[in-house]
Amino acid sequence: MSTGLELYDRAAQAAAGTVITAYSTSFSLAARLLGTRVRPHVRNVYALVRIADEVVDGPAAEAGLAPETLRRVLDELEAETLTAITRGFSTNLIVHAFCRTAREAGIDSSLVRPFFASMRTDLSVAAHDARSHDSYVYGSAEVVGLMCLQIFLNIGASSPVTPSAELRDGARRLGAAFQDVNFLRDLSHDATALGRDYLGVRAGGAARTEVLDRVDADLAAAAAVVLQLPSDCRRAVTVAHDLFAALAQRLRADDGIGQDLRVRVPDPVKATLAARAMLGFGPRGART
Structure with a gap:
């Protein structure tokens, strides 16, 4: 039986897996397609991201924490994370x-600090302009893509691997596309429950189309580099990419669906996308 630090590591990893399973079925689907070399590590990253999200997105406030206390809790979580590293x-x-x-x-801290900076923004900024949107998306999503890229390239490596500029750009743009799709899906909830507007597109129309055009361009850029990733990561990234591409397509097809009903990809479509990735196909739009 494992004892000491090994047992503690396993307990921590199991706790992270529980968080992910409880909060995201789509992420769980993609994560299952990751190789065992990297799967637990990606879950570990997303578990921390989710916990930080919950500090600013409602549960902590529901527990009775005042706004100034929320900021302190978030600051403490960031400090504990940096110290633990x-x-x-x-x-x-x-x-x-x-x-x-x-x-x-x-x-390292160059990726951790921007993430927590974006989380703190949720406590003070209700409506974003183009500049603050880009800064928020970098910290809340693009750095998470860069963290995953570090995992893909470095776990099990004999020496540290520095990602190429092309891979870094692809990771950032995939994260940005994911975040903008989620913003569009959650327009109504963000406005009514959280009092936030990340995109300035509540009225729809041209601004909404511009966001979707940006999402499509980001997804295309990300698809172009997926085949450069290690083989045990490609299927999962392909499924995640194609799920969000399908969501973007559905959002574009019905200009109002994202306002009051959270658009989703039906389970049979998810299964088809997963099967396609399992057969070795790259993301839609990828170079071959």
């Missing part, structure tokens, strides 16, 4: 799981 241990199981991954993959 240096120390190699945290009493917070989700943070411990993340720091284990960060240390192995070469994820």
Whole structure:
């Protein structure tokens, strides 16, 4: 039986897996297609991201925390995360799981700090302009793509691997596309429940089309580099890419569906996309 740090690591990893399973069926589908080399590490990253999201997106406030307390809790989570990366241990199981991954993959404060900066923005900014949107998306989504890229290239590597500029751009643009699709899907909820407008497109029309055009361009750029990833990562990234491409297509097809009904990809379509990736096809629009 495992004991000591090995057992603690396994408990932390299991806790991260529980968080992901509870919060995202689509992510769980894609994660299952990752190779065992990287799968737990990607889950560890997304578990921390989800916990930080919950600090600013409602549950903490529902527990009775005042706005100034929410900021303090978020600051404490960031400080604990950065300390754990240096120390190699945290009493917070989700943070411990993340720091284990960060240390192995070469994820450092240059990616962690922008993420928490964006989370803090949710406590003070209700409506974004183009500049603040881009800054928010970089911290909340693009750096998460870069963290995953670090995992894909560095877990199990004999020496640190520096991602190419092309791969970094693809990771950032895939993260940005995911985030903008989620903004469009959640327009009504963000406005009514959270009092936020990330896109300035509540009225739809040309602004909404511009966002979808940007999403399509970002997805195309990301698709072009997926085949440069290690083979045990491509299927999962392909499924995630194609799921969000399908969501974008559905949002474009009905200009009002994202306003009051959260658009989703039906389970049979998800299964088809997963089967296509399992057969070795790259993301739609990828270079061959």
